[in-house]
């Protein structure tokens with residue numbers, strides 16, 4: 374089959390790779406009809422991870438089941454399924470608690486597995502024609518009949534919508550709360566969207582890309598362009614000097630200044646300053662345990678200079694980490710099915726698998742108009 378493989382920094386290619394097969398009786402095979410490029414893929418694309426050459430990338434996957442292992446009971450050939458980016462067993466100590474992002478069996482010796490990702494186990498990704506899904510009865514979200522025409526909505530359940538939702542859960546967003554979101558990439562936009570669905574009051578989104586800020590405005594959030602105004606001062610003004618009730622970090626350690634120079638503590642410290650005393654932060658932007666290529670000397674060791682004194686003095690709380698997609702995907706799918714939510718609002722490009730290497734270039738440059746790329750391998 375054809376798949377998009379990592380070949381080195383800023384070098385991904387479409388290659389002929391061996392077809393995945395049923396390796397364990399609990400596996401299914403899925404023909405991938407829709408798969409996304411994620412901001413998380415860009416960390417690998419930019420050569421900032423240990424991902425190995427030849428790995429098929431892609432962890433935001435949706436398609437139709439074409440084969441099931443003998444031990445699979447629930448999922449049937451022909452089902453349309455969306456796969457959480459986390460691969461989880463369903464029966465380890467962490468999965469039992471709903472912490473599928475930290476499964477202890479899917480990537481032995483480590484907590485957490487995913488498709489097509491550095492350090493997340495030996496699994497290939499779904500930017501390809503076919504995908505092997507382990508522990509399929511547990512991992513597959515079987516989609517309702519409108520899945521075929523709403524693929525661009527349902528595919529957002531593989532990662533970024535649950536991740537945006539998770540940011541608001543970690544921050545404890547409730548009806549009426551004011552919320553500030555740093556980052557208007559796909560994750561930040563869907564964090565803002567989630568906060569609005571939860572009935573938040575003012576939702577403020579900070580970024581510097583006009584196209585992304587425009588989308589934030591279109592869904593009912595207040596865009597803050599940090600090239601034109603100081604985001605902390607603006608949040609203070611909009612919240613009568615108190616600060617937002619809740620804050621979401623949706624950028625990660627590669628956050629940078631306007632010149633592109635990475636300042637890994639920028640968003641975290643701005644969040645501490647933007648959120649009111651006794652508020653809370655949800656941090657879903659990725660921070661790495663080490664990054665030898667970081668420009669910042671602390672970040673080489675996975676550290677940031679965090680304003681912990683201010684964080685402590687303001688009695689703030691914080692939650693962080695990868696998203697347990699299964700905790701949210703079924704409930705969020707009902708909002709798509711009922712027509713109450715349309716997370717595909719951020720899709721800017723729908724392309725073939727062959728166009729993926731070029732799409733990585735544009736998306737990586739955060740070119741104007743490239744907000745979210747959806748690939749259609751089986752089309």
Ligand SMILES: NC(=O)c1ccc[n+]([C@@H]2O[C@H](COP(=O)([O-])OP(=O)(O)OC[C@H]3O[C@@H](n4cnc5c(N)ncnc54)[C@H](O)[C@@H]3O)[C@@H](O)[C@H]2O)c1
Pocket residue numbers: 411412413414415416532533536555556557558559560561579580581582585599623624625626627628629630639640656657658659694695696739
């Ligand atoms: N926790 C999880 O499970 C999970 C899942 C998916 C993605 N992520 C992570 O979430 C983060 C965002 O993902 P995405 O797909 O939206 O990525 P993205 O790179 O497309 O978006 C990031 C946005 O942040 C903006 N930004 C950069 N520096 C900034 C700064 N100093 N202040 C304000 N905005 C700034 C950029 O302009 C960009 O629009 C990434 O780190 C990604 O790896 C985490």
Ligand SMILES: [Zn+2]
Pocket residue numbers: 411412413414432433458532533
């Ligand atoms: Zn993703």
Ligand SMILES: [Zn+2]
Pocket residue numbers: 461462463464465466467468469475476477478479
């Ligand atoms: Zn598990």
